[in-house]
Amino acid sequence: MVKTAATQPALKPLSLHIDHLNHGYEAQGAMRPVLDDVSFDVAPGEFVALLGPSGCGKSTLLRLIAGLEAPLSGTIEADGREITGPGPDRIVMFQDPTLYPWRTVEENVALGLDIHKKRDPKIVRDALHLVGLEKDATSWPHQLSGGMAQRVALARALVNNPRMLILDEPLGKLDSLTRLTMQGEIRRFWQQQGFSALMVTHDVEEALLLATRVLVFSPRPARIVSDQPIELSAEQRHRDDPHVIALRRAILEQLGHRNDW
C-alpha cells in the first residue's frame, strides 16, 4: 500500500501542559479516584504513547484532554490556554469506533468536514485509501467487521487535519498483519503532517515503533510511573532490533510484568 500525498496543508502542532490533574467518578456513593496528580507536557510535534493496565484511567485522561469532561482539579493548557471544551484542534479517535449507522462509510469519514461545511470528496477518498477501505466507501457500518469499523474511525479522525491527534487504542481490533500496515500508515501520516499525537495502546511494541516518548501509568488511580523518550532511528524501529527488545522488557517490568515470555 503506497499512500497519500498531503491533501491538506500541515498546521502548527499543538503543545500541551498538564498540571496536577486529579479526577474521579462517583461510584456507590463514594468518590472513586481515577487520575492521581498527573502532570506532564507534550511538546509540539511529539508522539506520546500512553501505556497502563486496563481500567487505570487512560481513556479518562484522553476525555479530559479532549475537553469532553472537566477535571476535578488541576489544569490542562493547550498552547498556553486552558481547555474549556472540545475543539477541532484536538481530534479524538475513540476506543469504540462509534460510527453513525445511518451514514455510509464515506459519509462517516466526511463527518468532520460536514460539521464545518467543507465536504471534499478528494480528502475523503485519500483517507479511505490510507486505511485501505476505498472499495467499501458506500457500505453501511453494519456491513463492516470490527477491524474495518476501527479503520473507518481512524480515517474519520485523520480527515480533520488536527493539530493534535488523540488515539485511544486505534488498532486494538485489527489482526496482526493489518495492524503492521496501519502502524506504518499512522507513522507516515504523522511524519508528513507533523501534528502532535497522544496514543493509548496495550501493545508495548506498537508504542516503541511509533512514539517518540512513552508514559507508563500505574493501576487505578493512574499515576505516572515512568516517562521516557524513545530515541531510536528509523532503522532501529523494528521489532527485532535489540534496542526495541531491551526497551520492551524494561517497560513491561514497569507495567508489573516480570517474567517476560
Next chain:
Amino acid sequence: MSRVTTHETTHSSVKDMVWRWGAGPCWGVAAFLTWWLPDGDDFPDTTLLAGLFLACGVVLLILAALKRLRYWAPWSAVLGLGLGAWEVAQAKFLLLPRPFFGTPQDLLDVFLTDWKRLGDSLLHSLLLLLIGYGIGACVGIVVGMALGRSLRFRYWVRPIMRVIGPLPPVALLPLAFVIMPSTRLAGEALMALSAGFPVAVLTWSGVAAVDPAYYDVARTMGAKDRFLVLRVALPAATPQIFVGLFMGLGASFSMLVVAEMLGVKSGLGFYMQWAQGWAAYPNMYAALLVMALMCTSLMTLLFKLRDYVLRWQKDGLKW
C-alpha cells in the same frame, strides 16, 4: 437428498401450475354462473358484472401465460370463487336477509352511479387526514426532540403531556366542536393531536436513547448544538420516530372516522353515516371498501418511506 429435493420441486411446480392456470377459469366459472342463473330479484348490472368477472378471468389467463402470475395465484383463484359464491348465494337464491346483505351487483351499481360523490368524499377525507396528520407528525417530532434535549422544555411540557396524552382524543370532540370556529378545523386539530402524541412520545424516547458517544464524536470535531440536534439526534432517533408515525397514523384514522360521523359534513365517514340513515347499505359497503383501500394505501406509503429512510438498518418488518 438431491433426489428428494427434485421430487419436491416437481411436485410443487405441478401445484404452482394448477394455481396459475386455475385462477382465470375460477373467474370464468363465476362469470358463467352470474350470466346463466336467473336473478332472484330485480338487480341492476347483472350482465355487466358477468362481463367484469370474465374480463378478470381473461386478464389472469394472460398473466399466467406471461408467467407474471405466481405469488398471488392462489389468492386470485379463491377471490374469484368467493365472489362467485357470494353472487350465487345472494343474487340468485337470496339466502341472506336483505337489505343488510347486498349483492355484488348492488355494490357495482353504487360505484357506477355514485362514483362522483364517493370520489369527492374520498378527497375530503384524504385532505382532512393529511393536513391533520401532517401537522401532528411535524409538531410531534419537534416537541419530542425538545423533550429529549431541553431540560426547561421538559419541565414545563411533560406534566401537560402526562395529563392530556392518555386521554383518547375522541373525548375532546364535543369540546373541540364548541371552541373551534368550524367543525372542519376542530377535526383537523383533534387529528393533529391524536397523531402528535404518539409521535412526540416516541421521538422523545428515541432521542433519550441516543448513545452519548455519538455526541462526543461530533463535539470533538467542533459540532455545535444545531448539528447535534439535526444531524445526530434526529437520524439516530428515526427508527423510534417511525414507530410513532405508524401509531399516529392509526390513531388519526379512527379520529377521522369519528370526526366525520359526528360533525364534519363531508368525507367517507359522513357518507357512511348518511348511507346508514337512508338504509342504503350497498353505499355503506362501497364507502367501507374505499376507506379500507385508502387506509392500506397510506400505510403502504408510510412503510415505503420508512424502508427508504431506514435503509441503513439491517432488517425491517415487511408490510
